Amino acid sequence: MSESYKDTEIIEGLREEKLWAFEAVYQSSFKMVRNNILKNSGTEEDARDVFQDMFIILIDKIRSKTLHLTPQSKLSTFVFGITRNLWLNRIRKAGKLTIVNQEDNTVDYVAEDEFELLQKRIDEDRFELIEKAFLTMGEECRKIIEMFYYQKMKTKDIATLLSYTEGFIRIKKMRCMKELKKKIINR
Amino acid sequence: MNEELEKFESVEEKALKAKNNILPEGSAEEQEYRDIIFTVRERGKKNIRKLAKQAEQNYKQIQTEKSNAKHKIMTNNNSPSKSRLLPVAASIAILACAGYFLFMNKSSEESGSSIDKAYAQYYKADDKKVFDILDRMEAQGFASTSGEGEDTLTQALKYYGNFKFDEAKSTLSQYLNAYPENETAKMYMGLTQLQLGNYAPAIEHLTPLYQNTSYENHEMVKWYLAMCYIRVNDKESIQKAKQMLRELSMNKSSEYHKEATGFLSVLG
Numbered sequence: 001m002s003e004s005y006k007d008t009e010i011i012e013g014l015r016e017e018k019l020w021a022f023e024a025v026y027q028s029s030f031k032m033v034r035n036n037i038l039k040n041s042g043t044e045e046d047a048r049d050v051f052q053d054m055f056i057i058l059i060d061k062i063r064s065k066t067l068h069l070t071p072q073s074k075l076s077t078f079v080f081g082i083t084r085n086l087w088l089n090r091i092r093k094a095g096k097l098t099i100v101n102q103e104d105n106t107v108d109y110v111a112e113d114e115f116e117l118l119q120k121r122i123d124e125d126r127f128e129l130i131e132k133a134f135l136t137m138g139e140e141c142r143k144i145i146e147m148f149y150y151q152k153m154k155t156k157d158i159a160t161l162l163s164y165t166e167g168f169i170r171i172k173k174m175r176c177m178k179e180l181k182k183k184i185i186n187r
Numbered sequence: 188m189n190e191e192l193e194k195f196e197s198v199e200e201k202a203l204k205a206k207n208n209i210l211p212e213g214s215a216e217e218q219e220y221r222d223i224i225f226t227v228r229e230r231g232k233k234n235i236r237k238l239a240k241q242a243e244q245n246y247k248q249i250q251t252e253k254s255n256a257k258h259k260i261m262t263n264n265n266s267p268s269k270s271r272l273l274p275v276a277a278s279i280a281i282l283a284c285a286g287y288f289l290f291m292n293k294s295s296e297e298s299g300s301s302i303d304k305a306y307a308q309y310y311k312a313d314d315k316k317v318f319d320i321l322d323r324m325e326a327q328g329f330a331s332t333s334g335e336g337e338d339t340l341t342q343a344l345k346y347y348g349n350f351k352f353d354e355a356k357s358t359l360s361q362y363l364n365a366y367p368e369n370e371t372a373k374m375y376m377g378l379t380q381l382q383l384g385n386y387a388p389a390i391e392h393l394t395p396l397y398q399n400t401s402y403e404n405h406e407m408v409k410w411y412l413a414m415c416y417i418r419v420n421d422k423e424s425i426q427k428a429k430q431m432l433r434e435l436s437m438n439k440s441s442e443y444h445k446e447a448t449g450f451l452s453v454l455g
């Protein structure tokens with residue numbers, strides 16, 4: 001994908017949210033994606049937005065292990081595919097365009113609809129309240145919660161990484177979540 | 188404990204399922220967990236967007252540098268005086284030394300590219316301290332979360348923290364005109380100039396703060412000043428950068444210890 005990094009290196013870098021991995025994806029794919037969006041009635045701003053959103057989906061796919069590279073499908077192919085779907089989805093919404101049979105696009109559409117539904121449900125104040133309570137927690141609790149719910153790591157892997165037993169992590173996670181709930185209620 | 192854990196995990200599982208598959212809302216407890224999971228994930232997404240924005244800025248900067256370099260080469264090649272000054276003998280000498288120069292260029296390019304790679308890996312715009320400073324300013328009544336009536340420095344720091352570097356630069360410049368001695372403004376002007384690829388002004392803003400060893404963000408200034416010298420990338424600048432990185436690397440309690448050690452291993 002990039003002149004200096006292999007696709008597998010970039011994938012690992014993205015999983016760990018390393019800036020150089022994001023830059024490598026920009027270097028190799030942004031121009032192509034931008035040109036495609038401009039050709040399809042988009043603007044520079046649209047291209048930038050879509051490319052940024054693409055990272056959220058790509059990293060989610062990497063973490064949930066649903067990104068399978070083969071010699072025929074390189075990382076840039078996925079990047080292009082995701083941005084294309086995101087852009088078509090935006091056009092569809094803006095112009096009430098119906099896209100039928102998009103095969104594997106379904107996941108991305110659901111992800112965006114899901115986001116909107118939840119966004120509506122949780123009003124901004126509540127989001128802020130939870131976030132503030134979360135930030136007052138101890139570092140270990142924050143780490144465990146983020147690793148499990150955001151990075152989608154398995155309890156076993158978190159335990160290995162933090163040098164604890166799996167059982168300890170399960171209990172710790174429960175306690176952290178209960179503590180967070182308490183903090184939210186008390187705010 | 189086991190019973191409590193099982194109950195929690197059952198609620199957690201339902202919350203996760205509800206979050207992932209948009210199932211109808213369950214009990215109040217499930218909703219609570221669902222909201223927490225949502226918030227944690229949103230926080231993560233915000234971070235990804237921030238990184239993507241910064242990568243985009245860096246990408247643009249590299250593109251501009253490349254296009255400037257290309258322009259420079261083209262201008263040099265078109266210079267008629269240069270072509271007149273190239274005697275045949277010199278061409279022969281150049282040809283004779285071609286192997287040697289090719290070898291030298293190759294190794295210098297390789298080392299240049301490893302430094303670039305290390306820079307891409309270790310350098311990132313500050314996205315933590317700036318918000319700590321803003322929080323402190325807010326607590327002291329200087330900054331306002333609503334954005335109303337906030338001062339120019341607060342506004343500039345918010346621009347920087349949100350990777351709007353062009354806006355940060357012009358706002359900081361306004362502020363420094365009025366308060367030229369403000370250290371926070373000077374530091375972020377240096378960091379902004381570095382981010383925008385203006386290394387000489389970045390060094391100019393950061394050097395006095397580096398010389399002031401009692402400055403509270405001295406370690407941070409040292410790290411970013413080293414990054415400026417890395418980007419200048421001549422022999423003398425690399426030596427200066429190395430010296431600063433060594434100091435950071437030797438200080439195990441420094442927040443830049445790990446990055447500095449990693450960077451030094453590339454510089455050799």
